[in-house]
Amino acid sequence: MSEEFEIKNKVANSGLVNFDITDLYPKGKRMGIDIKDFLWEGMILKEKDFREKIANIDAELYNDAYVYIYCSEDVIIPLWAYFLITSKITDAAKKVIFGNREDLEVLLMHNAIQTYDFSELRDKRVLVKGCSDESIPNNAYVELVEQLKPLVKSLMFGEACSNVPIFKN
Structure with a gap:
């Protein structure tokens, strides 16, 4: 040529x-935790019930996941509630944030x-x-x-x- x-x-x-x-x-799975699922009737945070539900979380479900914690209901959540959830899963998850999927x-x-x-x-x-x-x-x-x-x-x-x-x- x-x-x-x-x-x-x-x-x-x-x-x-x-x-x-x-x-x-x-790369990795993204998972959300809706605090509403841990509230009494989806509306009220009762500390004892909340702590029991958090204690029953299988942290391995969040193994190597990127996790965002949010609440789909318009309720008042004390800051310590986010501490409890985070402390339960942080050893398994790659990253834990407060916010929605987009924030993550x-x-x-x-x-x-x-x-x-x-x-x-x-x-x-x-x-x-x-x-x-x-x-x-x-x-x-x-x-x-x-x-x-x-x-x-x-x-x-x-x-x-x-x-x-x-x-x-």
Whole structure:
């Protein structure tokens, strides 16, 4: 084949580094604990009953899980109640937070981005992949830009064939 008809992959030769944020996404099961299930008639926290129900939790159910504790009812829950639940499962779970599933995902991605070593991207032209099979919180993309802006030569978002330039240093 002559050189004038040679097919060249311009994207591969561009020096563009593809970064897939889902590579940072912590793998593992997510589980919620609804405090409502530990309340008397789903409405009132009776300390003795509450403590008994917490004592009967099988902590192994939460082994290596990311757990979020919430209450689906609009009731007053004393802070010590969260202490009791957390102390029961914290040795088994990977992470325990107060909040909903979305809060958990935001925190997990925050921790992943803050602890990742981005030095391999220094002075590179970086393209952050736009599509993902995982549901990545929007805040993760904001934090990613904060981490990358001082390091990379340029940042783009999307796909190689159709990207949005974000900045150039």
